[in-house]
Amino acid sequence: MLPVAQLYVRDVPLLRPPGQADLLQLLWCPFEHEPDYKPPTALFWRSAAEVTDILAAPPETGAVEYEEYVPEPCVLAPEQITEYPNPMQLSKELQQQLGDWSRWQAAGAGVDSSYAPYPDSFYSEELSIAPGWKVGGWAPWGLTDPVVRFCTACEAEMFPLLTIASKEWHYRYLSWVPAEDQAIASVSHSGVVNSPRIQISGGNHLQLYVCPESPDHPHTDLIQ
Numbered sequence: 006m007l008p009v010a011q012l013y014v015r016d017v018p019l020l021r022p023p024g025q026a027d028l029l030q031l032l033w034c035p036f037e038h039e040p041d042y043k044p045p046t047a048l049f050w051r052s053a054a055e056v057t058d059i060l061a062a063p064p065e066t067g068a069v070e071y072e073e074y075v076p077e078p079c080v081l082a083p084e085q086i087t088e089y090p091n092p093m094q095l096s097k098e099l100q101q102q103l104g105d106w107s108r109w110q111a112a113g114a115g116v117d118s119s120y121a122p123y124p125d126s127f128y129s130e131e132l133s134i135a136p137g138w139k140v141g142g143w144a145p146w147g148l149t150d151p152v153v154r155f156c157t158a159c160e161a162e163m164f165p166l167l168t169i170a171s172k173e174w175h176y177r178y179l180s181w182v183p184a185e186d187q188a189i190a191s192v193s194h195s196g197v198v199n200s201p202r203i204q205i206s207g208g209n210h211l212q213l214y215v216c217p218e219s220p221d222h223p224h225t226d227l228i229q
Contacts, residue, residue: 006032006047008063009076009169009203012140013053016083019141020166023220026050031167031213035066035074043206043228044074046213048166050220073204081138084183089133091146092125103128131180137173141165145210145229154225156216163214163225171208173200 014020014027022029028051033044069075092100102108104125109116120127134145144151144165154163174182174190182190205211210229216222 006034007066007075009033010081010138010167012081016081017140022050025052028053028056033074036068036070037206041228043211043226046224046226048213048215048224073202076201076203079201086135086181088135088142089128090143091134091151092129093146094143094151100125130178135181136175137170137181139168142168144212144227148209148229154214154227156218156222157225158222159216159218161216161218163216165212166215166224167213169203169205169211169213171204171210
Protein backbone atom coordinates (compact mmCIF):
# COMPACT_ATOMS: atom_id res chain seq x y z
CA MET A 6 0.00 0.00 0.00
CA LEU A 7 1.07 3.58 -0.64
CA PRO A 8 1.05 6.51 1.82
CA VAL A 9 -1.56 9.06 0.78
CA ALA A 10 -1.93 11.54 3.63
CA GLN A 11 -0.53 12.27 7.09
CA LEU A 12 -2.50 14.66 9.29
CA TYR A 13 -1.65 16.01 12.75
CA VAL A 14 -4.31 16.96 15.27
CA ARG A 15 -2.39 20.17 16.02
CA ASP A 16 -3.14 21.24 12.44
CA VAL A 17 -6.62 19.72 12.10
CA PRO A 18 -8.42 19.62 15.50
CA LEU A 19 -11.56 18.28 13.81
CA LEU A 20 -9.92 14.85 13.50
CA ARG A 21 -11.09 13.74 16.99
CA PRO A 22 -8.50 10.96 17.51
CA PRO A 23 -8.86 8.05 19.94
CA GLY A 24 -6.96 8.05 23.22
CA GLN A 25 -3.54 9.74 23.11
CA ALA A 26 -3.24 9.56 19.33
CA ASP A 27 -2.44 12.81 17.56
CA LEU A 28 -1.51 11.58 14.10
CA LEU A 29 -3.62 10.05 11.34
CA GLN A 30 -1.98 8.17 8.47
CA LEU A 31 -3.90 7.08 5.38
CA LEU A 32 -2.65 4.41 3.00
CA TRP A 33 -4.24 2.81 -0.04
CA CYS A 34 -3.62 0.26 -2.76
CA PRO A 35 -3.00 1.82 -6.22
CA PHE A 36 -5.35 -0.70 -7.84
CA GLU A 37 -9.11 -0.48 -8.35
CA HIS A 38 -10.66 -3.49 -6.63
CA GLU A 39 -14.01 -5.10 -7.31
CA PRO A 40 -16.90 -4.76 -6.73
CA ASP A 41 -16.75 -0.95 -6.47
CA TYR A 42 -13.57 -0.41 -8.52
CA LYS A 43 -11.84 1.94 -6.11
CA PRO A 44 -8.55 1.80 -4.17
CA PRO A 45 -8.90 0.02 -0.79
CA THR A 46 -7.87 2.27 2.09
CA ALA A 47 -6.33 1.74 5.54
CA LEU A 48 -6.37 4.22 8.46
CA PHE A 49 -3.78 4.28 11.25
CA TRP A 50 -4.05 6.43 14.39
CA ARG A 51 -0.68 6.94 16.08
CA SER A 52 1.08 9.03 18.69
CA ALA A 53 3.65 11.24 16.98
CA ALA A 54 5.89 11.11 20.07
CA GLU A 55 6.18 7.34 19.71
CA VAL A 56 7.23 7.49 16.05
CA THR A 57 11.01 7.47 16.35
CA ASP A 58 12.16 5.59 13.25
CA ILE A 59 11.24 8.20 10.64
CA LEU A 60 11.92 7.39 6.98
CA ALA A 61 13.47 10.07 4.80
CA ALA A 62 11.36 8.87 1.87
CA PRO A 63 8.28 6.62 1.82
CA PRO A 64 8.71 3.08 0.48
CA GLU A 65 7.91 2.60 -3.19
CA THR A 66 5.70 -0.17 -4.49
CA GLY A 67 6.68 -2.19 -7.53
CA ALA A 68 3.08 -2.77 -8.61
CA VAL A 69 0.85 0.09 -9.72
CA GLU A 70 -2.26 -0.27 -11.85
CA TYR A 71 -3.15 3.42 -12.09
CA GLU A 72 -0.51 6.14 -11.89
CA GLU A 73 -3.19 8.64 -10.82
CA TYR A 74 -3.32 6.76 -7.51
CA VAL A 75 0.36 7.50 -6.82
CA PRO A 76 0.33 10.92 -5.12
CA GLU A 77 2.98 13.52 -5.79
CA PRO A 78 4.64 14.57 -2.50
CA CYS A 79 3.33 17.91 -1.27
CA VAL A 80 2.68 19.86 1.91
CA LEU A 81 -0.84 20.52 3.15
CA ALA A 82 -1.90 23.98 4.31
CA PRO A 83 -5.04 23.38 6.44
CA GLU A 84 -7.61 26.15 6.58
CA GLN A 85 -10.87 26.14 8.53
CA ILE A 86 -13.88 27.11 6.43
CA THR A 87 -17.68 27.07 6.68
CA GLU A 88 -19.76 25.14 4.18
CA TYR A 89 -23.41 24.10 3.92
CA PRO A 90 -25.33 20.94 2.93
CA ASN A 91 -25.74 19.81 -0.62
CA PRO A 92 -28.99 21.26 -2.07
CA MET A 93 -30.42 17.72 -2.22
CA GLN A 94 -30.19 17.58 1.60
CA LEU A 95 -32.28 20.73 2.08
CA SER A 96 -36.04 20.87 2.50
CA LYS A 97 -38.23 21.67 -0.49
CA GLU A 98 -39.02 25.05 1.06
CA LEU A 99 -35.36 26.01 1.32
CA GLN A 100 -34.68 24.80 -2.20
CA GLN A 101 -37.44 27.06 -3.48
CA GLN A 102 -36.01 30.02 -1.56
CA LEU A 103 -32.57 29.42 -3.09
CA GLY A 104 -34.16 29.64 -6.53
CA ASP A 105 -35.70 33.05 -5.83
CA TRP A 106 -33.40 35.70 -7.32
CA SER A 107 -35.16 38.49 -5.44
CA ARG A 108 -34.15 36.93 -2.12
CA TRP A 109 -30.48 36.99 -3.11
CA GLN A 110 -30.80 40.64 -4.13
CA ALA A 111 -32.57 41.54 -0.88
CA ALA A 112 -29.89 39.77 1.16
CA GLY A 113 -27.18 41.89 -0.40
CA ALA A 114 -25.12 38.79 -1.02
CA GLY A 115 -23.11 40.43 -3.77
CA VAL A 116 -23.96 37.59 -6.12
CA ASP A 117 -22.84 37.98 -9.71
CA SER A 118 -25.71 39.01 -11.97
CA SER A 119 -24.86 36.11 -14.28
CA TYR A 120 -26.61 33.86 -11.73
CA ALA A 121 -29.94 35.67 -12.21
CA PRO A 122 -31.39 33.00 -14.58
CA TYR A 123 -30.43 30.20 -12.15
CA PRO A 124 -29.87 31.71 -8.66
CA ASP A 125 -29.91 28.33 -6.94
CA SER A 126 -26.61 27.58 -8.70
CA PHE A 127 -24.97 30.38 -6.74
CA TYR A 128 -25.58 28.34 -3.59
CA SER A 129 -24.54 24.98 -5.03
CA GLU A 130 -21.42 26.25 -6.82
CA GLU A 131 -20.14 29.06 -4.62
CA LEU A 132 -21.40 28.47 -1.07
CA SER A 133 -22.42 24.94 -0.15
CA ILE A 134 -19.79 22.22 -0.74
CA ALA A 135 -16.12 23.15 -0.52
CA PRO A 136 -14.00 21.50 -3.23
CA GLY A 137 -10.62 19.93 -2.61
CA TRP A 138 -9.30 17.72 0.17
CA LYS A 139 -11.04 18.26 3.49
CA VAL A 140 -11.63 16.79 6.93
CA GLY A 141 -15.27 16.51 7.95
CA GLY A 142 -17.73 18.70 6.11
CA TRP A 143 -20.63 17.77 3.84
CA ALA A 144 -20.65 15.12 1.15
CA PRO A 145 -20.42 16.18 -2.53
CA TRP A 146 -23.44 14.16 -3.67
CA GLY A 147 -24.08 13.91 -7.37
CA LEU A 148 -23.43 10.38 -8.60
CA THR A 149 -26.15 9.23 -6.18
CA ASP A 150 -28.76 10.88 -3.99
CA PRO A 151 -27.75 11.41 -0.33
CA VAL A 152 -27.57 8.12 1.54
CA VAL A 153 -26.76 7.53 5.21
CA ARG A 154 -23.78 5.27 5.93
CA PHE A 155 -24.13 2.88 8.89
CA CYS A 156 -21.37 1.14 10.85
CA THR A 157 -21.21 -2.57 10.09
CA ALA A 158 -20.16 -3.29 13.69
CA CYS A 159 -22.73 -1.34 15.73
CA GLU A 160 -25.11 0.18 13.15
CA ALA A 161 -24.39 3.75 14.32
CA GLU A 162 -24.69 6.48 11.71
CA MET A 163 -21.20 7.19 10.39
CA PHE A 164 -19.79 10.65 9.72
CA PRO A 165 -17.34 11.90 7.08
CA LEU A 166 -13.70 11.83 8.14
CA LEU A 167 -11.80 12.78 5.02
CA THR A 168 -12.57 13.69 1.42
CA ILE A 169 -9.90 12.96 -1.20
CA ALA A 170 -10.57 15.12 -4.23
CA SER A 171 -9.37 14.95 -7.82
CA LYS A 172 -8.71 18.71 -7.86
CA GLU A 173 -8.57 21.57 -5.41
CA TRP A 174 -11.14 23.69 -7.21
CA HIS A 175 -13.04 24.17 -10.43
CA TYR A 176 -11.57 26.90 -12.56
CA ARG A 177 -15.01 28.45 -13.15
CA TYR A 178 -15.84 28.86 -9.45
CA LEU A 179 -13.09 30.70 -7.61
CA SER A 180 -14.85 31.69 -4.40
CA TRP A 181 -13.20 28.80 -2.52
CA VAL A 182 -9.67 29.57 -3.71
CA PRO A 183 -7.31 30.94 -1.01
CA ALA A 184 -6.19 34.51 -1.65
CA GLU A 185 -2.58 33.46 -2.16
CA ASP A 186 -3.62 31.04 -4.94
CA GLN A 187 -5.95 33.34 -6.89
CA ALA A 188 -3.28 34.09 -9.50
CA ILE A 189 -2.68 30.38 -10.09
CA ALA A 190 -6.40 29.63 -10.28
CA SER A 191 -7.06 32.32 -12.85
CA VAL A 192 -4.78 30.63 -15.40
CA SER A 193 -5.11 26.94 -14.43
CA HIS A 194 -7.92 24.71 -15.70
CA SER A 195 -6.86 21.60 -13.78
CA GLY A 196 -6.53 22.64 -10.14
CA VAL A 197 -3.65 23.99 -8.11
CA VAL A 198 -0.28 23.30 -9.73
CA ASN A 199 1.31 21.67 -6.66
CA SER A 200 -1.58 19.31 -5.95
CA PRO A 201 -1.01 15.56 -5.33
CA ARG A 202 -2.16 14.91 -8.94
CA ILE A 203 -4.60 12.25 -7.77
CA GLN A 204 -7.59 11.35 -9.94
CA ILE A 205 -10.39 9.39 -8.30
CA SER A 206 -12.33 7.24 -10.73
CA GLY A 207 -12.09 9.67 -13.62
CA GLY A 208 -12.27 12.91 -11.62
CA ASN A 209 -14.59 12.20 -8.68
CA HIS A 210 -14.17 12.32 -4.89
CA LEU A 211 -13.41 9.47 -2.47
CA GLN A 212 -14.94 10.15 0.93
CA LEU A 213 -14.00 8.12 4.02
CA TYR A 214 -16.55 7.60 6.80
CA VAL A 215 -15.84 6.50 10.38
CA CYS A 216 -17.96 5.32 13.29
CA PRO A 217 -18.49 7.88 16.10
CA GLU A 218 -18.79 5.10 18.67
CA SER A 219 -15.36 3.51 18.28
CA PRO A 220 -12.24 4.10 16.16
CA ASP A 221 -11.72 0.34 16.15
CA HIS A 222 -14.84 -0.20 14.07
CA PRO A 223 -14.15 -0.53 10.33
CA HIS A 224 -14.38 2.62 8.25
CA THR A 225 -16.12 2.75 4.90
CA ASP A 226 -15.81 4.87 1.77
CA LEU A 227 -17.91 6.27 -1.03
CA ILE A 228 -17.16 7.70 -4.47
CA GLN A 229 -19.11 10.82 -5.44
